[in-house]
Amino acid sequence: MAIVMSNHTQYRINKLSVARVACLAGGAGLLLANPAAMPVTSSAAANSGVASSSLTILAQASDGAAIRFGTGDVATTVEAILDLAPDLTGFYRGEEDALPKAKAQLADIREMLDSHIDADFILRANQFSDRKMKRIARRAEMFAERDANTIMRVNIEALEKGTNRGPVLGQYANMLFAAERLRQLQRIYPDSTKIAAALTKTAPRVASLGSFGDVEKQVEANEEAAAASRYLATARQFNSQLARTFARSVEGSAFTQKNYGKLKVIRTNLIDSSWTVERNAVTGVIISRYQRASMGIKAGDGKCHAVQALFEQKATGGGGYGRIYLRSHRGARMLCENIRP
Numbered sequence: 245m246a247i248v249m250s251n252h253t254q255y256r257i258n259k260l261s262v263a264r265v266a267c268l269a270g271g272a273g274l275l276l277a278n279p280a281a282m283p284v285t286s287s288a289a290a291n292s293g294v295a296s297s298s299l300t301i302l303a304q305a306s307d308g309a310a311i312r313f314g315t316g317d318v319a320t321t322v323e324a325i326l327d328l329a330p331d332l333t334g335f336y337r338g339e340e341d342a343l344p345k346a347k348a349q350l351a352d353i354r355e356m357l358d359s360h361i362d363a364d365f366i367l368r369a370n371q372f373s374d375r376k377m378k379r380i381a382r383r384a385e386m387f388a389e390r391d392a393n394t395i396m397r398v399n400i401e402a403l404e405k406g407t408n409r410g411p412v413l414g415q416y417a418n419m420l421f422a423a424e425r426l427r428q429l430q431r432i433y434p435d436s437t438k439i440a441a442a443l444t445k446t447a448p449r450v451a452s453l454g455s456f457g458d459v460e461k462q463v464e465a466n467e468e469a470a471a472a473s474r475y476l477a478t479a480r481q482f483n484s485q486l487a488r489t490f491a492r493s494v495e496g497s498a499f500t501q502k503n504y505g506k507l508k509v510i511r512t513n514l515i516d517s518s519w520t521v522e523r524n525a526v527t528g529v530i531i532s533r534y535q536r537a538s539m540g541i542k543a544g545d546g547k548c549h550a551v552q553a554l555f556e557q558k559a560t561g562g563g564g565y566g567r568i569y570l571r572s573h574r575g576a577r578m579l580c581e582n583i584r585p
Contacts (some may be wrong), residue, residue: 318365318368318369318377318380322380324353325429326383326425328353330417335413335417336414337410338410343413350424353424361428366434369432370433370435381433384436384439385436388425388426388442388443389438389442391426391442392441394418394419394422395422395446396449400453403415403416403453406463407466407577409463413459416456417456420450423443423450426442426443430443470576471577472579472582476511476513476538476540476578476584477552479514479515480514480515481514486514488512491509494507494570497570499570504541504543505543505545507542507544508541510541510542511540511583512538512540513537513538515538519534521533522534531558532557532565533559534555534557534571535554536553536554537555539551540584548580548582549576550577551574554573
């Protein structure tokens with residue numbers, strides 16, 4: 245279910261049901277409507293009838309109904325903070341827009357909460373004579389301790405030395421979002437010793453890494469240093485025909501073209517002395533054979549990579565095998581001059 249803020253930025257809360265949305269709305273003007281008749285846009289929010297001082301959230305339920313409620317309700321606001329998280333999938337897939345999306349998401353939620361969490365809101369949130377407010381505060385403290393543990397588990401040294409841009413930035417984003425959740429919870433509960441302790445404990449670790457830009461520059465420097473010291477694995481056999489077959493398999497693979505664009509194999513080192521056969525665990529019948537190669541390639545963008553590839557042939561019976569194909573591969577940046585053709 246997508247939750248759409250008034251600036252069109254989408255935040256996703258997994259499996260949030262219509263019933264839970266109604267509960268979170270807490271009487272703050274729940275409205276069901278046909279989405280075709282009422283598009284989920286900022287103009288729709290402006291005409292919602294919700295007070296302009298409250299943050300308007302539009303949601304679409306699984307049945308297609310549009311749900312609108314204001315975050316004047318403390319429970320809704322706290323839940324929105326606790327659910328704040330980056331899209332880590334984008335980072336680990338190496339998507340170029342993963343970092344801009346995370347930056348925009350943080351900027352948007354900060355702007356919205358800055359205009360929403362005022363003295364009156366904080367006063368209502370801390371009315372602990374109200375059992376509901378007390379329960380919400382306890383939940384916030386529980387999550388604050390969880391976020392502190394998340395941040396403290398991060399291996400800062402490994403992060404600072406990381407060379408894989410996507411995972412490094414993803415780990416940093418996850419830590420930064422946890423720190424943001426703590427900061428926003430402390431604004432709502434300034435007298436909470438548990439939230440304050442969590443923030444005090446974790447702040448130095450977050451500050452030590454700097455901004456997104458600082459982390460990005462560091463990982464780029466690490467990548468360049470690693471590329472300069474990276475070479476192909478040593479060949480253990482020399483078979484020019486097999487090496488050419490492997491090269492054609494890599495150059496023609498949709499799998500590698502997706503990662504490297506229109507690539508060219510510069511050098512192929514056969515790093516196994518012969519084929520290794522795989523047999524059926526029960527019958528012992530040969531089902532395939534495989535062999536590895538260390539390959540220097542030039543990608544479509546002109547950068548070079550050391551790629552370790554695994555090639556396979558399926559057994560066809562009678563001692564025969566089918567065509568050679570690329571079964572898997574993994575690669576890392578290297579300097580083109582280190583390929584040494």
